[in-house]
Amino acid sequence: MRRFSVLVILIVCMPSLAAAVLSVHPKNPRYFADGSDRAIYLGGHQVFVDLQDNSFNKEFIRNRDRILDWDKYVEFLKANNFNYLRNWVIWSTGSGAMAPVNRAVAFPMPYKRVAGGGKAKDGKEKFDLDQFDDVFFQRMRKRCEDLEQAGVYVSIMLFEVYGFLGGEPVGDPPQTLWDGNVFNEANNINGVDVDYDGNGKGIEFFYTEDQRVLQLQKEYVKKILDTLNHLDNVFYEIANELYAPQWQYEMIEFIKRYEEAKPRQHLVLMSAGGRTRTGGWKQMDRDPVVNSPADCFAAAGSWQAGRYKKKDPPANDSGKPGIVDTDHGAAGSSDVGYVWSAFTRGYNFNLYDKPFENPDAEGPEWRRVRSNVGKTVEYANKLDLANVTPRDDLASTGFCLAKPGYQYVVYQPGDGPITVSDLRAGASYYFELYDTGQSKVVTSGRIQASGSTESFKSTCKGSVLYLNLSGSGESYP
Structure with a gap:
């Protein structure tokens, strides 16, 4: 297993909207499109x-x-x-x-x-x-x-x-x-x-x-x-x-x-x-x-025997963009697991923000979940979203959005290692580990894949691993 200690601070800007009406992406209909080739x-x-x-x-x-x-x-x-x-x-x-x-x-x-x-x-x-x-x-x-x-x-x-x-x-x-x-x-x-x-x-x-x-x-x-x-x-x-x-x-x-x-x-x-x-x-x-x-x-929280409520939604293979909205399955919950399980299974996400109807509910857990939702938007903008699919088989945690060999976002709801497969042996990858509890990247750097499978040590409970093949169009800090 690899241990890393490099910390990178990322600055994110909201992208401007393209001049075309929102539509369904023709190649990857899990997502939306804006008239350009990119998926949203x-x-x-x-x-x-x-x-x-x-x-x-x-x-x-x-x-x-x-x-x-x-x-x-x-x-x-x-x-x-x-x-x-x-x-x-x-x-x-x-x-x-x-x-x-x-x-x-x-x-x-x-x-x-x-x-x-x-x-x-x-x-x-x-x-x-x-x-x-x-x-x-x-x-x-x-x-x-x-x-x-x-x-x-x-x-x-x-x-x-x-x-x-x-x-x-x-x-x-x-x-x-x-x-x-x-x-x-x-x-x-x-x-x-x-x-x-x-x-x-x-x-x-x-x-x-x-x-x-x-x-x-x-x-x-x-x-x-x-x-x-x-x-x-x-x-x-x-x-x-x-x-x-x-x-x-x-x-x-x-x-x-x-x-x-x-x-x-x-x-x-x-x-x-x-x-x-x-x-x-x-x-x-x-x-x-x-x-x-x-x-x-x-989606409704009760669909698929309640899998949406259980933070284990099935992959979105419906041919349409789906939204996991906590209003319909976890109203009042600030659990970041709803955010990342939805994202890595190919859904869009919407937060029911309880402190806006009950100000006494405001607290660090709500600031945390808001940051996590924003982080999914950041990662989506970094991914070649038109070509990613939910690939639970490529990660030991069962929560993975991937363009195999090129890009991965893996969610670990627990505190165990994260194993990723179908990498390009010998290739260099940029990685970062995001701590969902602290709402920040705690480790980042580059690795050279020794084989098609690599394991990463997560030092926190509730983490997200982002991997990107170096030289594939991504610009890094």
């Missing part, structure tokens, strides 16, 4: 307040701020080397004006409030579902443009489900998120209400055959597509944690048809569901998601 891995972040303030009754967000300072948040993304943001669009102004304690309601909303129609349950003017609020769409446009300038891709969540559910009542008198939903008849002047069974939930919105509601859905989607079509860094997520596969398929096809005549055609993401017609939970199986008309997918 997405490693990113999500909060609930990236677009609308005061979402989901949150009194405070990270650092105990009342609302998100957008400019500082963009700098936060860049500082952590994130190149992806999962946007959230919230459909409820909150559980009445009683929550949070500053009596703020979610703002802006897609629809305009109008005078003369009475008061909504949040105490403000009711919404007109036939009038869009330009404040909402212009903020969305500007923030997506800011992200493009910062080198960050963004998926737009067209619909979220929790604002259509009851949830825990808040305030006096007690109200739920459904009480603040724009499709609750108490909050709009149009007489539209999707709580058809009167159970205090409006989840039927996603299962309805009401042509008026279906048309309102499509008009809203068209408005977003029109607002953002000029951007290359955007793609669309149909809904968060929704079942309703047929409705989602129809919406995917609607987006694709509508954009056919437009300058840009954007990708569509389907996430694993989800919420049923009654508000209960029925997990959508893998096949209806992966084999849907969508271009990419977000």
Whole structure:
């Protein structure tokens, strides 16, 4: 076994985005493409307040701020080397004006409030579902443009489900998120209400055959597509944690048809569901998601007998980019094992960052996991990503992303040695060992492979070995 003691400090810059709409890489469809030959891995972040303030009754967000300072948040993304943001669009102004304690309601909303129609349950003017609020769409446009300038891709969540559910009542008198939903008849002047069974939930919105509601859905989607079509860094997520596969398929096809005549055609993401017609939970199986008309997918933690939750996802051989999103399998976890197991099995990754909804959760473990996500983006940018594949057979740890003979990223969740095979005997390799616990490279240098297999001593529990054939186009410190 080899022991090394050379330490190298790396400085990483966010790459600028190429001038072409995000697409699926034609050669290695595990990843995305930007119009050039290079493949793109997405490693990113999500909060609930990236677009609308005061979402989901949150009194405070990270650092105990009342609302998100957008400019500082963009700098936060860049500082952590994130190149992806999962946007959230919230459909409820909150559980009445009683929550949070500053009596703020979610703002802006897609629809305009109008005078003369009475008061909504949040105490403000009711919404007109036939009038869009330009404040909402212009903020969305500007923030997506800011992200493009910062080198960050963004998926737009067209619909979220929790604002259509009851949830825990808040305030006096007690109200739920459904009480603040724009499709609750108490909050709009149009007489539209999707709580058809009167159970205090409006989840039927996603299962309805009401042509008026279906048309309102499509008009809203068209408005977003029109607002953002000029951007290359955007793609669309149909809904968060929704079942309703047929409705989602129809919406995917609607987006694709509508954009056919437009300058840009954007990708569509389907996430694993989800919420049923009654508000209960029925997990959508893998096949209806992966084999849907969508271009990419977000995995469920329960798929493959729970392997995603167990930090042992199967290699992504689906023919589409897959995203392991901790919102769907490990919400609230800061375990870096989710990051590296996903990366070395050919997935993109998105972090559900709990301190942004519960500032008391902030701590070193969250700073660590953010650094680890950024490190995957760095390694992805160093790899010939168009030609790497998950190759668990080439590493003793079972977690390996490789271009055999040339480049390897190997994850060791434990503290044992790391053995790598299919090397070029006699060739020189640059190596570095990254300590996931300390979030830093602890050892680096060059070796000459004595044979096709080499073993490396890991001095820490939880490490990543990066190997690159010297002279293969990589520039080193």
